[in-house]
Amino acid sequence: MKDQIKSKIVFVSAVLLLASLAFFLMDLSTLINSSLLITTAIAGFPIMVKAFQSLRMKAFSIELLVTIAVIGALFIGEYVESAVVTFLFQFGAYLEARTLAKTRSSLKSLMDMAPLEAKVIRNGETIILPIDKIMQGDHVLIQSGEKVAVDGKIVSGTAFINEATITGESVPANKKNGDHVFSGTLIDNGYIEVIAEKVGDDTTFAKIIELVEEAQESKAKTQKFVERFANFYTPAIIILSIIVYLMTRDIELTLTFLVIACPGALVISAPVSIVAGIGNGAKNGVLIKGGEIMEKFARVNAVIFDKTGTLTKGMPEVVAIQTFTMNEDKLLQLAAQAETISEHHLGQTIVREANNRKLDIHEKPTHTEVIKGQGITGMIENLSFAIGNRKLMIENEIYISKEIERAAMINEKKGYTAIFVAFNKKIEGILSIADQIRPEAAEVIRNLKANGVKKVYMLTGDNRHTAELVSRQLGIDHVYAEMLPEDKVAKLQKIQKDGYQVAMIGDGINDAPAIAAADIGLAMGGAGTDIAMETADVVLMSDKLDRLPHAFKLAKATVRNMKQNTFFAVGTVLLLLVGVLLKKVFLASGMLIHELSVLIVITNAIRLVRYNNVRDRNYKHKSIPALLTEKGV
Structure with missing residues (x-):
């Protein structure tokens, strides 16, 4: 008007x-x-x-x-x-x-892409409902050419989905049963049925619009x-x-x-x-939360990476299971049941492997405690368990014999991550997990150095052998392994005291403290946790690192x-x-x-x-x- x-x-x-x-x-x-x-x-x-x-x-x-x-x-x-x-x-x-x-056209385009209604199955009938009437748990149907109206998990069908509104990536992603989809994305080809997990203002798409609006103000x-x-x-x-x-x-x-x-x-x-700068970022799958952050980001001259899910794909696989007294499938079943509550990539990998083997993991653990940077403890089938790294074993006074240590070291030198599985204070096996390095990671680091970043660090809770192998392949200047979240914060603060303007990029709950402590915190939004995304100053909505150099050069x-x-x-x-x-x-x-x-x-x-x-x-x-x-x- x-x-x-x-x-x-x-x-x-x-x-x-x-x-x-x-x-x-x-x-x-x-x-x-x-x-x-x-x-x-x-x-x-x-x-x-x-x-x-x-x-x-x-x-x-x-x-x-x-x-x-x-x-x-x-x-x-x-x-x-x-x-x-x-x-x-x-x-x-x-x-x-x-x-x-x-x-502001990028924000307007995002808002224009917001879905207005969706087909929902209720009481055996298919009805069309406006977005604000859809509830968590609803069974939503989406066909070719339609927009996804909720965040949720596919329970039936396959489709190629254009996720440019979320990730900035125009190449359609092939989605199938068990994969997650986001509100505001568009089905190029296919048909899927989705169980709504987040609706309305809680969806990733709604949060993107909110964040961009706040950032522009x-x-x-x-x-x-x-x-x-x-x-x-x-x-x-x-x-x-x-x-x-x-x-x-x-x-x-x-x-x-x-x-x-x-x-x-x-x-x-x-x-x-x-x-204009924030609008460009939103258009290219980068959320920069304000002008002051833009100025700080432009001054960054040291970048710290987490490893798992950031420099690696975050889609690891269980490559070996070594047991000492327990049956292999039983060990995996119990470990997967324990890890069903975990958001960590490695925990999700164990659950995925159990599902691939069609093991029954419906029983939920009790008295659980997720210990950041170490693992998880609790009770399952009347057994106390501790599943995680060496530090978790030591903290829980669980003995690691020379034989077990030697078995873990052999796999770690191959670049695998060794997860110790203990029941009733006794180590029953080792799950070896491998994660592939992102194909764009080495080029991203070279690009950052070419544009003014003087030092590149990797801080990880993973073992020293795997961390050093990754750092050598990517040309990282300094690597610190087997670190707890508080260790990452302490190291980051030391780097700041040395006179560097530090950016920290990660994707998990254990990265959130360091992301918050950095001059600029960045989160991987494509597969990252909500807490990391909320803590971060900059969110890379794509699950690809190639948005990082764009965000840095844009700032x-x-x-x-x-x-x-x-x-x-x-x-x-x-x-x-x-x-x-x-x-x-x-x-x-x-x-x-x-x-x-x-x-x-x-x-x-x-x-x-x-x-x-x-x-x-x-x-x-x-x-x-x-x-x-x-x-x-």
Whole structure:
């Protein structure tokens, strides 16, 4: 509505100015002055209202400078100047609003993709329900061309699903029975039935929209400084204008000085860049939670990686089961039953292996305790259990014999993770788990180093042999293994004390403390836990690391863009003021240049909307969110 009113004011003012020009050519002086005064009234009234509102809030706005200048121009009979100045100001504000709206197009595209209704089976009948009527546990049906309306697990069917809205990845993912799907994604081909696990505002898609909205409202330090500067700047210019008048006794020069000093381009220089940068991130599967975070991220010069699920695929497999007294399937069955409550990748791997072997794991453990960075303890089938790494065994006073230690070491040297399984204080077996390194990981690390990251670390709770093997393959500078969550935080803080701006990227509950302690915390959103995503400053919605270099370079590009805009805005005002004092720049022409500078600042920021270093010719892993592009982003 406001945009419509603004556009009408601009249109009517433009028509009246053209009419004034026609009257001038026809030498109709009375009509000229009338049309110019009407133009001033129509275009100037909203400006004066804003100026008055600012004064009531004890703030000095740009509108106040323009209002004083317009009243002065009317007082001395410069009706052309008053009409042109008010029109140009309104025209500039209109163009600014239109252009800022374009920078928010990625968020609008996301919101346009929100599903409105879904087919649900209730009481044996298939009915179509609006989204807000769907409940957790509902049986939802989705066919080709339809949007997924809930977060949930597939219980029947297969489909190729475009998940660009969540991950930024346009290549459809093949989803089958047991896989998870997300609200807001689109079925390219196939048919699935899904049990709703998250609905409405709890879905991943809804949270993405909420996070982007919050981020676009968040202010960077640069923006906060500019706003504080503007509050001091306006009264300072009024005082300088008075000094100019006292020295020159030239009211027209004074009014010109007053108007030309308006820092319009400066005020919008930071927010327009931030909005465009955050919008670009959302379009490419990267959620950056605010302008201040953008600035901090751009200063990062050390990156810490978790291993499992971050540098590795997070889809490990049980490659060997070694038992000492218990049957292999029985050992796996009990371990899987215990791990059904775990969110950790390794625990989920054990459960998946048991399901693949069709073992009965329906009985739930009791008295369980998940010990971050170590494993899990509790009771199952009247047996106390401890399943995890060496530290868990030592903490629970469970003896590791030389034979057991030797068996674990053999597999660890192959790059496997050894999980000790103990019942009633006795180790009954070792589950060896292997996880593949992400194919893009080495290139990502090289890319980060090429763009200003001086040190790359890996902190992992895994064993030393596996950690060192991974670090050698990826070119990581420093590796620390067998670390508890508190150890990761302590090491991170030490790196910070050494003078580094540190980013920490992980995906699990055990990574959350370090993510929170880092200068910039990043979470893998595709397969990451909710707590890691909520703790993080930046969320990579794709389950691919290739979004990390894009996020890092986008932050640098956004901050660089803000600085360019700020320097240009300040430089333009200074040059214009010098021109005014030298009587080379006049009110209308100065205002025109001023508004052009605003448009240049906005145009420069818009370049960020299309910025995409994923398509950089030096970067091999290409991923372009085609669905969003088709939507006009």
